[in-house]
Amino acid sequence: MRKGAIVTMVVIGAIVGAVVACIAVFVDWLPEQASEEREGIDFVFWLTTWICVGIFTVVASLIIYSVMKFRTSPDDDADGLPIHGHTGLEVVWTAVPFILVTVISVASGVVLARNQDAGNNPLRVRVTAQQFAWSFRYPNGRESPVLRMPLGRSTELRLHARDVLHSFWVPQFGQKQDAVPGIETRLVVTPKKLGRFPVICTELCGLGHAVMRSRAIVMRPAAFRRWLARARANR
Amino acid sequence: MTTTEQAHHTQAPPAVPPAGARRLIFGAGWIRAAWMSALFAGIGIGIVTGIRALAGWEPVWDWQPIMTVAFLTAAPIGYLVGIGCFDYWLYYISGRPTRAEDHSSHGAHSWRDYFRVNTDHKVIGVQYVTTTIIFMLAGGLLAMFFRAELARPGMQFIDPQTYNGLVSVHASLMIFLFIIPAFAGLANYVLPLMIGAPDMAFPRLNALSFWMLPVAGVIMLSSFVVPGGAFAAGWTNYAPLADVNPDGNIFFQMAVQWAGASSIATALNFLVTIITMRAPGMTFWRMPLLVWANFTTSLLVVVATPFIAGSQFFLLFDRVAGTDFFRPDGGGYVLGYQHIFWFYSHPAVYIMMLPGFGIVSEVIAVMSRKPIFGYRLMALSLMAILVLGFSVWAHHMFVSGMATWLRVPMMITTLLIAVPTGIKVFSWCATLWEGRLHFTTPMLWALGFVSMFVIGGLSGIYLGAVPIDIHVSDTYFVVAHIHYVLVGGSLFTIMAGIYYWFPKMTGRMYDERLGKLHFWTTFITFNLTFFPMHWIGVQGMPRRVSDYVPEFANWNFFISIASFALGASFVIFIYNMVVSWARGPIAEANPWRALTLEWQVSSPPPIFNFDEIPQVVGNPYEYGVPGARHAVLNGGGARTEELEEVRAH
Numbered sequence: 001m002r003k004g005a006i007v008t009m010v011v012i013g014a015i016v017g018a019v020v021a022c023i024a025v026f027v028d029w030l031p032e033q034a035s036e037e038r039e040g041i042d043f044v045f046w047l048t049t050w051i052c053v054g055i056f057t058v059v060a061s062l063i064i065y066s067v068m069k070f071r072t073s074p075d076d077d078a079d080g081l082p083i084h085g086h087t088g089l090e091v092v093w094t095a096v097p098f099i100l101v102t103v104i105s106v107a108s109g110v111v112l113a114r115n116q117d118a119g120n121n122p123l124r125v126r127v128t129a130q131q132f133a134w135s136f137r138y139p140n141g142r143e144s145p146v147l148r149m150p151l152g153r154s155t156e157l158r159l160h161a162r163d164v165l166h167s168f169w170v171p172q173f174g175q176k177q178d179a180v181p182g183i184e185t186r187l188v189v190t191p192k193k194l195g196r197f198p199v200i201c202t203e204l205c206g207l208g209h210a211v212m213r214s215r216a217i218v219m220r221p222a223a224f225r226r227w228l229a230r231a232r233a234n235r
Numbered sequence: 236m237t238t239t240e241q242a243h244h245t246q247a248p249p250a251v252p253p254a255g256a257r258r259l260i261f262g263a264g265w266i267r268a269a270w271m272s273a274l275f276a277g278i279g280i281g282i283v284t285g286i287r288a289l290a291g292w293e294p295v296w297d298w299q300p301i302m303t304v305a306f307l308t309a310a311p312i313g314y315l316v317g318i319g320c321f322d323y324w325l326y327y328i329s330g331r332p333t334r335a336e337d338h339s340s341h342g343a344h345s346w347r348d349y350f351r352v353n354t355d356h357k358v359i360g361v362q363y364v365t366t367t368i369i370f371m372l373a374g375g376l377l378a379m380f381f382r383a384e385l386a387r388p389g390m391q392f393i394d395p396q397t398y399n400g401l402v403s404v405h406a407s408l409m410i411f412l413f414i415i416p417a418f419a420g421l422a423n424y425v426l427p428l429m430i431g432a433p434d435m436a437f438p439r440l441n442a443l444s445f446w447m448l449p450v451a452g453v454i455m456l457s458s459f460v461v462p463g464g465a466f467a468a469g470w471t472n473y474a475p476l477a478d479v480n481p482d483g484n485i486f487f488q489m490a491v492q493w494a495g496a497s498s499i500a501t502a503l504n505f506l507v508t509i510i511t512m513r514a515p516g517m518t519f520w521r522m523p524l525l526v527w528a529n530f531t532t533s534l535l536v537v538v539a540t541p542f543i544a545g546s547q548f549f550l551l552f553d554r555v556a557g558t559d560f561f562r563p564d565g566g567g568y569v570l571g572y573q574h575i576f577w578f579y580s581h582p583a584v585y586i587m588m589l590p591g592f593g594i595v596s597e598v599i600a601v602m603s604r605k606p607i608f609g610y611r612l613m614a615l616s617l618m619a620i621l622v623l624g625f626s627v628w629a630h631h632m633f634v635s636g637m638a639t640w641l642r643v644p645m646m647i648t649t650l651l652i653a654v655p656t657g658i659k660v661f662s663w664c665a666t667l668w669e670g671r672l673h674f675t676t677p678m679l680w681a682l683g684f685v686s687m688f689v690i691g692g693l694s695g696i697y698l699g700a701v702p703i704d705i706h707v708s709d710t711y712f713v714v715a716h717i718h719y720v721l722v723g724g725s726l727f728t729i730m731a732g733i734y735y736w737f738p739k740m741t742g743r744m745y746d747e748r749l750g751k752l753h754f755w756t757t758f759i760t761f762n763l764t765f766f767p768m769h770w771i772g773v774q775g776m777p778r779r780v781s782d783y784v785p786e787f788a789n790w791n792f793f794i795s796i797a798s799f800a801l802g803a804s805f806v807i808f809i810y811n812m813v814v815s816w817a818r819g820p821i822a823e824a825n826p827w828r829a830l831t832l833e834w835q836v837s838s839p840p841p842i843f844n845f846d847e848i849p850q851v852v853g854n855p856y857e858y859g860v861p862g863a864r865h866a867v868l869n870g871g872g873a874r875t876e877e878l879e880e881v882r883a884h
Binding site: 027029030031040041044045048051052055056059060062063066067070071072074076077078079080081082083084085086089090093094097098101104105107108109111112115116159163164165167169171174175176177178179180181182183185198200201202203204205206207208209210211 | 394395396399468469473475476479563567568569570603604605606608609610611612634635636639642643646647650651653654657658660661662664665667668669670671672673674675682685686689690693696697699700701702703705706708709710770773774775777778779780781782783784828857858859860
């Protein structure tokens with residue numbers, strides 16, 4: 001390859017890479033981070049994003065360069081250079097993606113194991129989903145239509161469904177789990193930010209699916225304890 | 236008329252047709268199809284009510300079994316018998332004289348022949364492609380209806396039942412009636428030509444496969460007129476929502492059976508054709524990549540499609556016959572449905588992708604005037620995708636509540652598929668290198684495909700990584716991903732194929748300027764429609780919702796407007812196809828100067844494809860190799876003189 005071609009390639013690559021990297025960095029991709037689980041999720045997200053930015057830049061630059069460099073007029077009858085393959089190149093583009101996906105797999109596996117771990121003192125909340133409402137029951141028997149959680153303590157949700165499939169999701173927590181009729185499913189969330197977040201049903205569950213929403217309210221531990229105790233007194 | 240054709244006609248004159256009204260009513264055709272559908276529906280009603288009356292089941296007149304048996308099973312069979320799909324076999328069974336070399340229903344002599352049962356793979360190919368385009372337009376219109384609803388938060392035009400119905404039927408039509416059969420149609424036309432065969436191995440089965448397709452499409456669409464509404468559980472039709480859905484759900488369950496049967500029959504036909512009917516010299520390692528792609532796709536179809544048939548039959552029995560396969564109250568296993576469903580529906584993703592890989596390989600090699608880079612690795616990576624494709628189904632179920640340990644192995648196999656897919660993308664790019672690129676319309680679609688498929692493939696990596704998938708599962712991020720792979724991937728390759736083979740199929744050339752205009756408008760509006768969906772999905776918008784929070788109002792408005800423009804861009808396509816087919820300039824036999832066999836015969840090809848059996852002497856993509864030839868034909872071909880020269884050496 002001539003020197004000029006390499007320079008052109010590098011320039012195209014730099015421009016494409018810069019544009020794609022800007023899209024990755026300057027668009028506010030992820031919602032507010034409000035749980036410890038999200039730290040791992042965001043890490044895998046950005047790891048994957050940078051790998052994808054690299055791969056996309058390479059492929060897009062190759063195509064753009066070829067389109068600019070090798071185009072010909074419609075009445076050109078000549079053929080291109082008969083290159084049938086290149087074993088070295090083929091080994092490289094088999095091996096490199098293999099290594100990259102292995103990296104993503106390992107990172108994902110570690111994060112997944114961590115995000116499933118509720119620690120030794122989780123707050124257990126029984127979640128019941130039905131068309132089209134959520135209900136949360138606490139260990140002391142208190143039931144609530146909104147999910148209240150103490151800050152910094154792992155909450156282990158035990159999900160049940162009365163009728164059809166539903167799915168529990170709080171975008172700011174990054175955790176999601178289907179509620180399945182007939183079995184119990186499980187999800188761990190460790191809130192790290194005070195505030196109110198939407199609880200969204202993400203599994204099509206019928207006519208009211210779009211409005212099957214609730215709230216998750218993260219409280220200071222002391223306030224949460226008072227709320228739970230008051231709730232008991234009210235019963 | 237060629238000599239062979241004449242020979243066949245003199246050998247086997249068509250049977251003396253019964254005269255006049257009798258022929259009109261009892262001869263194969265639309266009138267017989269109409270009354271036989273009604274007759275069979277009546278027989279179906281008789282069977283159901285008869286059995287119920289004898290068994291003493293109340294009520295005797297029960298709509299669900301009547302709908303299933305009479306209208307969705309018996310009536311379509313009546314229509315198939317009436318239209319003439321079974322004529323030959325029924326003659327044979329009943330001992331009436333049949334002719335082994337009966338070609339009376341072979342080839343199209345006027346436009347009317349396209350509306351009859353025809354055993355010519357070229358006619359069937361055109362029938363397939365036009366039918367699937369009609370269903371694509373229908374599916375696209377449904378999408379524009381619900382995009383209109385989504386343009387603003389709140390409910391505007393339609394109620395949630397209609398909304399869910401539109402979403403479900405849109406997906407089902409696009410998957411089962413457009414993408415999968417459109418590929419089958421294109422391959423039906425070109426595959427026998429490419430391997431130097433006179434037709435498919437089982438021409439009558441081929442005709443039957445096609446005629447089952449409109450049945451599936453009409454059933455899907457007519458679910459809107461069922462009392463209670465269309466099937467509205469999404470195209471995945473998850474239990475137990477499917478059980479509490481309106482009766483339109485039965486229409487999905489049965490339409491899938493018809494589309495699936497059609498798909499399986501075609502796949503068997505392709506397999507036998509490829510294995511047994513290759514021209515002399517056409518070894519596996521000399522087959523064009525389109526043939527390789529359809530070989531692997533057909534293996535996928537034959538093994539996987541029975542699983543979706545099973546899953547829908549079980550659901551149907553749960554609803555109509557009172558079984559408990561997936562009903563938790565009766566001890567059924569809800570997640571079992573998802574496992575069986577995805578054991579088909581993940582390989583189905585590759586059924587919708589591999590034939591496109593084949594088309595793009597043809598187009599890029601020809602338009603770059605270069606051999607395909609790494610031909611053998613390209614073929615082997617198809618086989619790798621085939622094998623890996625069966626080991627990844629549960630990646631659709633990372634949040635479903637299945638055994639948690641299953642997630643990591645499924646993630647690893649899922650991400651590994653990126654390796655053979657990457658090989659293909661890099662090889663296409665390398666094929667461009669040092670080529671002489673001709674930016675014809677098919678080439679634009681092929682390159683558009685490569686760039687969009689890279690985006691779709693990379694968003695697939697996010698979805699394969701379990702922690703990210705848990706966050707974005709069932710959101711608009713998934714909607715963006717599937718449209719980048721199924722529109723930017725499958726639809727773009729179908730368009731590349733249609734433009735590429737249009738001169739071969741019709742004998743006329745399409746309008747190149749309109750073709751390019753169609754590409755650019757579709758390419759731009761496609762990206763405007765689907766790229767923002769990545770963002771709103773990650774931010775928190777779930778899929779399949781008829782209403783959403785005001786936070787996403789602006790983007791949804793933007794997406795809706797872009798989607799209308801995307802729909803409008805297909806007006807250019809339809810105009811170009813219709814006008815060019817009727818009045819376009821006559822096409823040469825080989826306008827692209829391609830080496831593969833389908834271009835070595837006239838456009839459109841003679842009725843039995845080749846006047847003499849071609850002799851394959853080399854690889855299919857030897858562009859730029861001095862003196863290299865793929866095949867030697869004796870007569871009729873476009874390169875006869877050149878080939879004469881070669882043979883003289």
